[in-house]
Amino acid sequence: MDTNEQRRVIEALIMASPEPVSADRLAKIVPQLTAASAKDLVNELNTEYQESGRAFEVWEVAGGFQLRTLAEFSGYLQQLRKERPLRLSQAALEALSIIAYKQPLTRAELDEVRGVDTGAVVRGLLDRRLLRIAGHRDVPGRPLIYATSRRFLEVFGLESIKDLPALRELEELAREQGIVLPGEGGTEVDQSGAGEEASVEVAESEFSSVANVVAENTEQAIESLESETLAPSEPETPS
Incomplete structure (x- = not known):
């Protein structure tokens, strides 16, 4: 599996997980991937998101990676979800x-x-x-x-x-x-x-x-x- 495919799989895993996914966990799932290279590929994803003006980015929180919307959109999300505060x-x-x-x-x-x-x-x-x-x-x-x-x-x-x-x-x-x-x-x-x-x-x-x-x-x-x-x-x- 080449790095482009690894990056796509990492993106899918982080997007689908309700909780942060650690680099070690990604390395166990994605073929031929190490924890160190997982972090590098996540950085590449964030660079891609920033350059294309996406409304989200990958955060490193609680020992893992999680996809989150940018803070500037929080007001719109609150209106959409209408959550009980x-x-x-x-x-x-x-x-x-x-x-x-x-x-x-x-x-x-x-x-x-x-x-x-x-x-x-x-x-x-x-x-x-x-x-x-x-x-x-x-x-x-x-x-x-x-x-x-x-x-x-x-x-x-x-x-x-x-x-x-x-x-x-x-x-x-x-x-x-x-x-x-x-x-x-x-x-x-x-x-x-x-x-x-x-x-x-x-x-x-x-x-x-x-x-x-x-x-x-x-x-x-x-x-x-x-x-x-x-x-x-x-x-x-x-x-």
Whole structure:
């Protein structure tokens, strides 16, 4: 199979898959293809899309490749799909931001940073599959520890958690992805936020970031996160 045919097969596989397809997976499916050459051919596809003015491109997210429309078309897609919006309160956005940069965290540790009980917020983020249970903390009581999920990477448009931008750049990145931030959109209260703050409304298919809009009582804690390394510690093994 020549490279032109390999490129066409790769395009078909990425287009047909509902989830990101890794280079290793492509190499196992496409004859005479290596993981390294798969990445090269994906780059060629993107060059072809850009030169021909296509409305989509291949993103490298969550350890794989996924075909996505360009951010400039997000408004049109929302009108087409008429999806029921996903509403996240400012409390949920704040908690998700903290966990993303400090993971893995127990709920008690998150409570300490935010200064309020976060039980309802954490449950809401788990329900939306933006968080996952990463194991237990090796302390008395063995509390659960939480980390961001693969879905978080997918909707945030990241290849890995190490690709998180500086905390203060999240708002700009959110806007680039067509995200409506607090103060710019809906005002309905999300039940997972227990009515703490106004909610933010985003279309679920277009939600691809978390914001850096935080409550004043946690501003100092958030600023301290920026001075620490963004690379998360390894999750503890569940027992």
